[in-house]
Amino acid sequence: MCATPARANSVFSAGGLGEPSLEENARLRALGGAGAAENGPSSCSMVNPASIAEASYLWIEATMLSTRRSISTNDFGSESAYESSFPSVRLVVRLPGGTVLGGSYLAGTDGQFQVDRAETTGTASRLRIDGTGGINFARVTLARRVTGAVRAGIDFDIVSGSFREEWRRDFSSPSLAQARDTLEADWDRLGRWRLGLQYARERFALGAAYETARRLPLTFRQRTTGSEVKTTGHTLEIPDGYVAGFSVALGGRGHVVGQYRRQNWNDESLKSDLVDFRALERYSIGLERAARTMGGRFDKLPLRVGATFLKWPDLLPRAGAAEVSGGVAPVDEWAVSIGSGLLTPDGGGSFDFSLEGGRRGNQDELGARETFFRLALSLRVSDETWK
């Protein structure tokens, strides 16, 4: 019934590292993404490897994200469209001896974008660019309960992905053949560590994780018919960072969560005239009212609300500037969210959703502003479900 999948990638993905992804499941997205202190047998967070320490047996969880974006720009009008993506998928299994093993794939940034414009420099042409890729992570996690209140976990991330652009230039003259170019920015698949701890008591929990930096040799390739130009000698440094959060019970059903996350991107992370960097920072806060086992229809559903504020690491050239020497502007983003979900009677499987709305970018500084609404759906199936 639907046409081909719509594409609504961020207008700011045309430069820099692309749109930072929130890799959490729908439940934590509804709580603003605050998952560092998340613990228990049936909940977990991507940001803290210790959060899966209490997982029972085996479960798999996948999250799908549908986004509707609207952008306003200074020179190219306004547009709106839809997209779908999969920010993360995770498999967790409890090993004999109490250690929990996890494997996951998560999107770090989304560098997908399109360009379709007339070019008048030299011979007039129509230029179309399809950009894909981004930074992704393949992750292996080990976690276990150390004492009654302390959990520890460790992640090993393989930094995968690449940035790829297909340039196509069409001319009105039939005697001129189409120009096709491929640009690729690729890096060696190397790993980094992430260490996490949690301290959980009955009424509150604290969690924190630290991630190490990793320098990745970069290779740029530009290909066209009969020619390939390869450039090496550059590096991309995935910076170190940390995340810290809390969870505090409020009365019998509610609890409030909060988190601060930082990745220390800086101007040494990637040398470029087209993008500069600052530290990525995300502030998250959320409130969850747990479901009752008895009561009315809505009492049986959990209710979650949250908010988040994100500072993109990319500092992009200001509107009208051709490169960063002409001045840079940050991309700041805020979003509020609401969500709920269902838990299977045995507590092993779940279905959660979140609705998020937010805005990013300053039109005066960047020439574009983006408003987005997102629906996240997560489905988890566990061995309890199959019992």
Next chain:
Amino acid sequence: MAALALPASMLLCGCSNRVDRIVGNERLIRGPGGLGTTVGIVSIPSRDSHVPRNSANFGPALLLGQSGSFDALSLFKVSTWRLPALTLTGFTPIAVHFVLPQRQILGTGTGSISADLSLTSAPWDSSVSWPGPVLGASLGSTNFDFIGDLRVNLGPSGFSEVQQWAADPSLAPGFALIRSSTGTVGSFQASGAVFRIFYQYTGPDSTETDSIDTHMSLSAYIHGPMSPPPTGTETAMIFGGEFESGLALRAPVPPITDGSSVNELRFLLPVTGTAPAIDGATMPDTVFLSVDIYRIRAPWTEGVTDQATLTIDASPTSHLVLPQFLTAQDTALSIPLPRVLTREWGADSTSNEGVLIRIRDVTVRPSPLVLRMVQTPGESPSFLIGSRESARPPVLRFSTTTPPPGRF
């Protein structure tokens, strides 16, 4: 919850009929150098010349006769003879004919060609050139008036001669069909030439007449050199025609930057006129040209008089069927070259010795009643192309696009 999730998913996953994608035009910032620039450059050849083809022609047409400065003879060879069964009851040979079907009537088709069929005194092969091998004994002659097939009767001794040739092929190393008249040229089917033996034998009820054909293993024609020969200073170059003139062209190509795309590499050949075919047929209104482009690998000079002296690749770099050419209104032939040559020639100018452009065949529509007729260049009229010495020289046009800027 379903009541909440379902409307939300319809809102967010719904079918968009507005904008399918958001384009990043506003934020496509790639430095002050722009997004790549396409430029077109035109260069005039440093060398150009029409070059006749004097080697033996093994194509589908055999030309025979003389018209103006053109003079051609045809050569044949038989490797295996086919004889009737001599054991047939009442076998009697009647005659042996050399039969050569006509391919096309060139010009008006009036007049006639007188021709002699002779043995050659020595074998001939693909290296044969004008004036051809030394002739041996004459086998017969004919006067062909462009009706039906050309036939030469080998006379009463024909069958015994064929028997001897079959027994000892060295006695017939080749055959030559040579005109003895002037003023006309005929075009014949190379694949249709046969020696046909007519004979009789006694059948069950009556005397039967039958024939058996021996096909040629090799057929070709050769022609005399173009007169006057090309000097390289002509203002009009001959493209095609009875001497199968090709165009040797060499134009400089400047270096291109690494990573640039090549959008065009094309010779534009100004058509300044046409010349009639042998026997006077003029260029029709509509022509389709099929051309072969050969890369020239060694230095050459203008005024070269034979394509065989050019060092070209064994097979064409490309074969093109050009768009319909309307002689009344089109003013140039546009011949695209393989774009990969731009990169090689730009990187090393010494590798650029140019190309030889040959007509493979010409498809014409001679009259409203004849939809199409494919001719060899030797059968068809020729184009006159302005040379670099003329006011309308050929040009090599090429366009390149500088590489796009990188993402970072």
